[in-house]
Amino acid sequence: MSDALPAIEVKGLRKRYGRANDGVLAVDRIAFEVRPGEVFGLLGPNGAGKTTTIRMLTGLTRPDSGEAHVLGLDLARDLPRIKKRIGVVPERSNLYSELSARENLIFMAQLYGVPRRVRGTRADELLHRFRLGGKREAPFGKLSKGMKRALTVAAALIHRPQLLFLDEPTSGLDVVNARGLRALIERLRDEGVTIFMTTHYLEEAERLADRVALLVDGRIVAADTVAGLKSRVADGETMVEIRYRDAMGSDCLRLRAADGASGVRAALDRAEVEGREVVSIDTVQPSLEDAFIELTGLSAEVMLAEKGGG
Amino acid sequence: MMWRDSVRGLLYVAWKDMRAYYFKPPNISWGMLFPGALILAFTVRAPGDLQALVPGLVAMTALFSATSMEAIVITFERRTGALERLLLAPMTLPAMLAGKVLGGMLFGLTISAVALLGVAIGFGIALWRLPAALLALLFSTAAFSSLGALVSVSVQEVFEAQTLANAIRFPMIFLCGVFVPLEELPGVLPEVARLLPLTYAVEALDRVLSGGSVLAMALDLAALLIFTGALFIAATAILQRRLD
Numbered sequence: 001m002s003d004a005l006p007a008i009e010v011k012g013l014r015k016r017y018g019r020a021n022d023g024v025l026a027v028d029r030i031a032f033e034v035r036p037g038e039v040f041g042l043l044g045p046n047g048a049g050k051t052t053t054i055r056m057l058t059g060l061t062r063p064d065s066g067e068a069h070v071l072g073l074d075l076a077r078d079l080p081r082i083k084k085r086i087g088v089v090p091e092r093s094n095l096y097s098e099l100s101a102r103e104n105l106i107f108m109a110q111l112y113g114v115p116r117r118v119r120g121t122r123a124d125e126l127l128h129r130f131r132l133g134g135k136r137e138a139p140f141g142k143l144s145k146g147m148k149r150a151l152t153v154a155a156a157l158i159h160r161p162q163l164l165f166l167d168e169p170t171s172g173l174d175v176v177n178a179r180g181l182r183a184l185i186e187r188l189r190d191e192g193v194t195i196f197m198t199t200h201y202l203e204e205a206e207r208l209a210d211r212v213a214l215l216v217d218g219r220i221v222a223a224d225t226v227a228g229l230k231s232r233v234a235d236g237e238t239m240v241e242i243r244y245r246d247a248m249g250s251d252c253l254r255l256r257a258a259d260g261a262s263g264v265r266a267a268l269d270r271a272e273v274e275g276r277e278v279v280s281i282d283t284v285q286p287s288l289e290d291a292f293i294e295l296t297g298l299s300a301e302v303m304l305a306e307k308g309g310g
Numbered sequence: 311m312m313w314r315d316s317v318r319g320l321l322y323v324a325w326k327d328m329r330a331y332y333f334k335p336p337n338i339s340w341g342m343l344f345p346g347a348l349i350l351a352f353t354v355r356a357p358g359d360l361q362a363l364v365p366g367l368v369a370m371t372a373l374f375s376a377t378s379m380e381a382i383v384i385t386f387e388r389r390t391g392a393l394e395r396l397l398l399a400p401m402t403l404p405a406m407l408a409g410k411v412l413g414g415m416l417f418g419l420t421i422s423a424v425a426l427l428g429v430a431i432g433f434g435i436a437l438w439r440l441p442a443a444l445l446a447l448l449f450s451t452a453a454f455s456s457l458g459a460l461v462s463v464s465v466q467e468v469f470e471a472q473t474l475a476n477a478i479r480f481p482m483i484f485l486c487g488v489f490v491p492l493e494e495l496p497g498v499l500p501e502v503a504r505l506l507p508l509t510y511a512v513e514a515l516d517r518v519l520s521g522g523s524v525l526a527m528a529l530d531l532a533a534l535l536i537f538t539g540a541l542f543i544a545a546t547a548i549l550q551r552r553l554d
Binding site: 058059060061062080081083084088090092094095096097098099107108110111112113 | 312315316318319322323326329330331390391392394395396397398399400401402553554
């Protein structure tokens, strides 16, 4: 594949579940591009259509209309060839509980046609890399949640894919395991693997993604670099963050102003009117959360709602 | 190129299922106990009639062993998402399902072949008849395993798979000539029995073991092949619809 070609190119992809009159329009004519070698984050609240998008791009679900090219190949015509060159980490760690960690990796290598002579070596390398060497003979069903997740990622890498799909990679993981997985995603990007990830964690997208698309109710609201999305919020204005303290406790508020001085004045006026003590005032850069709120009209709390599919 | 990926995937799916699920000691012992208990029960009840029941008992063993575990395996993997993991690999959906059917079929064939060998030794059935009997079992377990696949993709939960499988299997046992010959069934039941694969499995085994017409047996095998194809196509279509 030429580097000039997008790793993923989606045009007008649409998917409805159920009947036309009472079904759910999960994805509504979305369009975006993923460049080779980048981490692309599809960010949206639960039920926005992120998982449906990933299912369509990996061939699990057939789109109703629209077209997509993955690694330069037509999704509708060349799915088997696409599957050989992509790795997929589903939201659920879904390997085989009866097989050991190593047997699971060998089985995946067999399915993907990895030559017999290198299967064992690759499996051992991945077990070592994911710090699972001591659990190589342990059944998948007996591993901890973090280890299951790590092995699921390892299984997606056994055939050395050019493009890795990660559906909510850190969802349900504890802080330590989530941090380890994020570090791994960064390392894979450094190795040249293109990564398409969905997430409903704003900080995760901000930290990992080179570019982000915001998906709400099946539609892409905005797609840009993280810096580009943030700049759409600031747009010549200054953001001022004020930390208050009052009888009820402490609070934090962000205000937008034409410049720093007017922002500080507005913050102090507000504190006086509300009878609060100002702890600190800082001028800050807008976060991806600010951009998300601005561009989608949703609150950040929507992203924290209990995961219900999507 | 793609067909090679699919065939490879099919075979590895079947191999994985046999290792991970089917050929575990509890399943093998259950599979052996089931026909053993049935034969013992009939021996105690009516020893003289037992030889006539051999084709039915062996066919019933094939039916239960080829459908029981498979219906559980596919439904379980659908619940855990492990079935989708297979579909992410470079193989077609029919190839993946064929791997599942092959695994169930080989388990059913192994268990029913052991039962066949047991009754052959016990009743002095000529050993030269066994290859043809194994051929009949091969076609029978293919049809039954496809039935197991259809059952498993039609339900959501493992217990539902067992309930639906039993709702199909038990009427078949009474209609398909296992205990009562077809010609002795009342009303339209003989015609209904002709719509069920177990009928042809029992007939094919009966013809082999009692020296019946080769042509008639070939027709029974053809009927089982048609059942296999129809059930497999239906299971594939339902699974694809569920994925979409």
